Amino acid sequence: xxxxxxxxxxxxxxxxxxxxxxxxxxxxxxxxxxxxxxxxxxxxxxxxxxxxxxxxxxxxxxxxxxxxxxxxxxxxxxxxxxxxxxxxxxxxxxxxxxxxxxxxxxxxxxxxxxxxxxxxxxxxxxxxxxxxxxxxxxxxxxxxxxxxxxxxxxxxxxxxxxxxxxxxxxxxxxxxxxxxxxxxxxxxxxxxxxxxxxxxxxxxxxxxxxxxxx
Numbered sequence: 001x002x003x004x005x006x007x008x009x010x011x012x013x014x015x016x017x018x019x020x021x022x023x024x025x026x027x028x029x030x031x032x033x034x035x036x037x038x039x040x041x042x043x044x045x046x047x048x049x050x051x052x053x054x055x056x057x058x059x060x061x062x063x064x065x066x067x068x069x070x071x072x073x074x075x076x077x078x079x080x081x082x083x084x085x086x087x088x089x090x091x092x093x094x095x096x097x098x099x100x101x102x103x104x105x106x107x108x109x110x111x112x113x114x115x116x117x118x119x120x121x122x123x124x125x126x127x128x129x130x131x132x133x134x135x136x137x138x139x140x141x142x143x144x145x146x147x148x149x150x151x152x153x154x155x156x157x158x159x160x161x162x163x164x165x166x167x168x169x170x171x172x173x174x175x176x177x178x179x180x181x182x183x184x185x186x187x188x189x190x191x192x193x194x195x196x197x198x199x200x201x202x203x204x205x206x207x208x209x210x211x212x213x214x
Contacts, residue, residue, distance in 0.1 A: 048108050050126040056135040057120050058085030060106070065115035067101060075101045079115070107136060137210025143202050150179060151186040154209050161212055169211035175204040 060083035067076040076098045083089050091099050104110040105117060108129045117124040119132065145153045154169070155161045166186070170176040178201045182188040190196045197205060 048111075048125055048127075048129040050124075050128055052122060052126045053128050053131045054120055054122055056132065059083070059120045061116075061118040061121075063116050063118075065105070065117065066113045067098070067105060067110060068113050074113075076105075103138075107133060107138070134213075137213055139203070139206045139210050142199075143206035145190050145197070145202060145205060147190065147192050149184075149187050149189055150182070150205070153190060153205060154186075154212050158213065165212055166208075169208040172211055173204045173208035175201075175208045178204060 062082070063080050065076055065079040066074065068074045075096075079098075079102075091102065093099055101110060105112060106124075108124060111125075119127060124132070146156060148156070151166065154166055167176070170179060178197070179185050179188075182196075188196065
């Protein structure tokens with residue numbers, strides 16, 4: 001499922017000018033926040049001001065979690081479960097059951113109405129949110145790609161990525177099979193919003209990008 005953004009006004013600070021803005025047209029604020037989390041400020045609520053930095057291992061504990069939108073409609077009520085590092089967890093449910101909202105809560109784009117979220121035993125509210133988000137990889141159901149090369153799509157927002165890291169991520173996501181078929185390999189331009197690739201190939205690219213970012 002995609003990620004819902006909190007209702008409210010947003011601004012992207014002046015540091016975004018360092019990025020070629022045309023490359024970001026069509027990207028959601030959630031996607032931008034995963035790459036440059038310090039750029040996004042939601043002004044309708046207090047930001048998370050945690051000061052702790054941890055080396056995230058991946059243990060997530062959700063206890064008696066509830067969330068309601070400003071209109072008072074409850075989306076999640078009394079939810080409790082744990083996520084263990086190295087395990088794959090699947091959340092299923094009908095539209096509107098709170099799956100995307102839960103992802104927004106886990107990434108700090110929403111604040112719980114009640115209950116808590118802990119990362120490796122540390123409350124999410126105590127963490128430096130930008131540092132924490134750098135440790136997350138988010139893959140959307142319908143990923144968007146920039147009009148650039150495969151390599152540029154894999155590394156946008158990152159200052160230095162070793163070729164070995166790119167190769168390993170592509171192999172894990174089975175993107176290497178796609179790259180091998182492209183005339184220019186990693187240097188193949190994907191066109192407007194990455195339309196050179198099929199939907200499945202775009203998802204492989206998004207998975208590889210998340211692995212590189214990690």
